[in-house]
Structure formats: C-alpha cells, structure tokens
Amino acid sequence: MAAPTIKTAAAAPPELCTLPRGRHGLPRDFVEENQRTRTIAGTIEAVAKRGYAATTVGDCVEAARVSRKTFYHLFAGKEECFTAAYEAGIGEIRRRFVAEFDANRGWEEAIEAALASVLGFLAENPHVARATMVEVLSSTPELAARHHATIAGLAPYLTRDREAALTEEVIVAGIFALISQRILAGHTETLPHLLPELVGLVRAPYRQTPTLNG
C-alpha cells in the first residue's frame, strides 16, 4: 500500500496521514483526533490558498480529505474550524518563542534563538504562516482582536525584567508586521534571512549611541 499523504506544503506529521480505509480496529478517540487534526490542516491549506472570505467548507473538506459529515461533526462551520486552526498555528509560534526565553540563557542569545525558531517554522510551513500571520486579520473581528492581544502578550519577553512596556509592544508589532509583509509579498521561504535584521531592530532601543568606532 502506498504511503498515505496529505496535500499540505507543510511537512505533514504522521498523525495527519489519512486513516486506512474500511475496518481498521483503531480506537475511536484516535480516529476522531486524527480527523480533527486533518480537518484543521485542510482548513489551513484552503484558507492559505484562497483567502479566508473565499474559502468554503467544501474547500476545507476537499483539502483535508474528510467527509462533510465529519467536518460538521467536529465543527459548527468554517469560522469555528478556522479559529481552531489559528489557535494551533499561533500556539506553536508562541511556544517556540517563549521556550527560548524560558531556557536558561542570556537575553541577547534568547532573542536570537527565539526569532530563529519562529522564522524557521514559518518558512517550513508556508500555509500555516499565511493563515496565522496574514489571513487571521481578514477573518473575524474577534480573531483579529485575539491576534493583536497575542502580539502584545509577547512583549514582556523582550524586556530583561519581563515587565510589559510600550516600546516592546511596538517592537513585537514591528516583528509581526515585517514578517507578514514578506508573506503577503509571496516570499515566505526567505523569512530566515530576516534574522540578523530583526535581531538588530529588537536591540536598537537598548544600544548605546553608535560612534565612529562602534
């Protein structure tokens, strides 16, 4: 039997593979979880390709290779499924970002490692990048507001004492803006090249006035 695949450009984790047809004796929870993950991945793919407004539930189930019945068993509709998709995408971005700061290392190193981790993830998962960083703002006002809140919530990590401050809030907004400008322009795969730029920009407000010697 040929290895089952899904059609996302994102490297598909094994749990996203389609289930064997017919009776397979797999536990019901496992099947549901597999279908849920696949439906979310399909929705991410459909929204990334067509844009949120133009995407129909039909597009989502086609990309996910699940039945319409399965889709509606799991989600009330496109909005609910995309909300779950956004949560999954932004959750991973946040987890990667935060993990580097929680690891016991210097602040400057942590910033570089956190940005490298996020940029690498987005470049390898262009559909997730498009859906989570760009399309979310065109989805619903509630999700757009949640996205703004998530961005602001990362700000304390940029400060040495983890106190939220306005400057850091604006810097995180700039990081997200520059990344989404690249994705919108169709250059998602080049995101890792932004690393030295972003590190420099994040450090700028803490840098001493530059002189001829340095």
Add this chain to the structure above:
Amino acid sequence: MGKSTRDDAAGGERGAERYAAGTPRGELERIHGELEREPTPLRESIMEAMLATCGERGYRAVSVAQVIERYGGSRTQFYRQFSSKEDCYAAAYEWEADRLVEELEEAGRDAPDWRAGLRAALDELARWCRERPQVAKGLLLEIRVAGGTALAHRRELIERLSRAVDGARRETESRHSPPPPETARFMIGAVESFVGARLASGEDEKIGMEMPEIVRLIVAAYYGREAADAELERSRATAVAASSPEG
C-alpha cells in the same frame, strides 16, 4: 486613478457645470464627469460614509444600503459612482489613504529637521485617529478584510512612507553605523499594527499619549539610545500639548 485624483479635483473643470442641469447635454456631461471618477463632493461623501460604516460594523457586515443611509443620498446616486460595495471600498481606501499619507508627509516636510518631522507626522497620525476613529478603523483594519486591489495600493504607500522615514540615513550616514536596511518598513509596519490594535480595542484616545515612546523607538534605531532618551522628554511635552482639547 489613485494618486492623481486629488490633483484632478483641484485643477480639473467639471463638465456638469458647463451646461445647464436638466438639459440632455447637461445630463450627459454630468454622467460623463462622474464616470471619469472625479472626486466630486458627492463622491467624497459616499467614500467617507463607506469607510466610517466599515469602521463601525466591519467590512463584511456592511451593505450598500447602510452606506447610502449614512450619507443620506439615493441608490441611483451610489451606483452612478460605484459599481459595487467592493469598488466603492477600493476607491475610498485609495482616496483616504492618499490624503492621510500626504498630510503626514506635509507635516514632516514643514519641520526643521528629520526628528521634528517624525514627531510632527506621528502627532498628525494621532490627531487623525482621535478626530475620526471610525474612518481610521475602516481604513487601517478593514483593508485586511476587504483585500482586493487596495492591498497593492497599501503596499505602495508603506514604501512611500518608508522612504520618508529612511531620510534619517542622510543625516546619520557619515557619523554612525547604519541601521538594518528594513528599519523603515519595520517601523511603519509597527506603527500601523500598533495603532490598529488600539483602534480595535477602542483605546484610540491613548494613541496621542503613546506617540512619544514610538518616536523614541524610531530615533533609537537611527541615532542610538542616548539621542532617543533625550528625544523622549521633548516629544512627550509636544504630545501632551497636542492631545489636550483645542480652544
């Protein structure tokens, strides 16, 4: 269309005024004029109503009927000017975004140096948000929902503002190590996103008070921290003065 529409409005002669209204010739001239999409007062009030209604209800929920109700005209008038809601939003976005960018550039140009120009432009942005929060929401947030041709226009304007901000390089070139090439785009994107977030959460009255911190951040990127800290005190005073009610 786009950038040149304002100039056309100032310099152009409207056909409708040359023949008496109501005569066949006059009617043809008028329709012709409208089809050329000159920003007539009527067209402007429809575009303004479109943006404000979008800011209030969100682009997707807006109907042409609501826009018509807001500016107090007729359906026929609307469809003489625009073919659809999408068409109207795209035109309204370009018109208002061009006006905003021109005002920001003008504020910057009138200032004695780059830093004063930056401060003046951001104060102008804060004033625009405070005076017309619904239009600001309709422009800065709803463009992402509307998408379409206006997105390309947005990108051009970001480039234009980035070039203005990057003007600082001319002042710092010989003295300092240059900031990263994407600095201006980063800052413009940060301001757009940050101001959008404040508008979305209904905290637009805070924007004016927060501008000095943003000025400090941008100055820091080009001139370093000491210059930025010195700038903060000065621009804070300006923002306080600017955000207190006039008169």
